[in-house]
Amino acid sequence: MPELPEVETIRRDLVRLVVGRAVVAVDVGWPGSLKDVGPDFTARLIGARFSGFARRAKILIAELDSGDRLLVHLKMSGRLTVVPAGTPPDKHTRVTFELDSREELRFIDMRKFGYIKLVPVGAPAVLPELDRLGPEPLAPDFTAADWLDLVAAKGNSKRNVKAVLLDQTFIAGLGNIYVDEILHAAGIHPERPFADVSADEAARIYPEMRRILLDAIVGRGTTFDLYVDGEGRRGEYLERLAVYGRQGKSCRRCGSVIEKIRVAGRGTHFCPECQGG
């Protein structure tokens, strides 16, 4: 389940492996992966050269020298990997971009939740997928004061704190794994109503959020299930997780048994001692 650190890891891999490469062919094995794409999808990509890869929240933005862009959302099970041409096909390969380097950029997505959307050159500058997103937690100009302003603006929400942190329009890029990790590090129970979170507690979230996301990027992401980086390697942050997937095990900080409950429709892991019962 790629979240901000996993998508950022893939982005960096693709900058290294794919920028400068031209598309020589496109094979669409499952058209359902393509979103708002016309019949000219394949034709307008062939001959175009990848010029850069950006990221906004969990969305990867491939930039082509034609001015076209591809928005890629991996959702639950999506993968983007670069393999030598002729590598035996993965069962769940949905779209393959053959490159002029005798390599292939493959979009693999077992659960078919992910998508690739073509944004043609000259399209309106405001894109609905990106426009509604909240701030990037790791942006250099996103300060602790900005975070507290954000919290204050949402301060009367009756939703629990986990649901708010998962809300991409509030803060962008967090998903189920890292929200559990951040709330544990900040010592806040995931079911607490957001409106009841004190200013001190809210202030604790900011540094923990930044530290955990940065550490996870350094570790090349978390492979819990299907995630791999641009070269097909697993992320190393799994072994550093404090609570996610550790139900029944002892808390690394206090030794209490980690619990798993359901919050905001998501499996939610927390320490009853560190996070206040």
Next chain:
DNA sequence: AAGAAGTCCTGGGCGC
């Protein structure tokens, strides 16, 4: 209108 619930999808794990 905020917030909750339903929806999409597949494979793995479980109980019987």
Next chain:
DNA sequence: TGCGCCCAGGACTTCT
């Protein structure tokens, strides 16, 4: 052994 059931979850749509 094999079948059916439930679970995983991001974010959009539908409901209350």
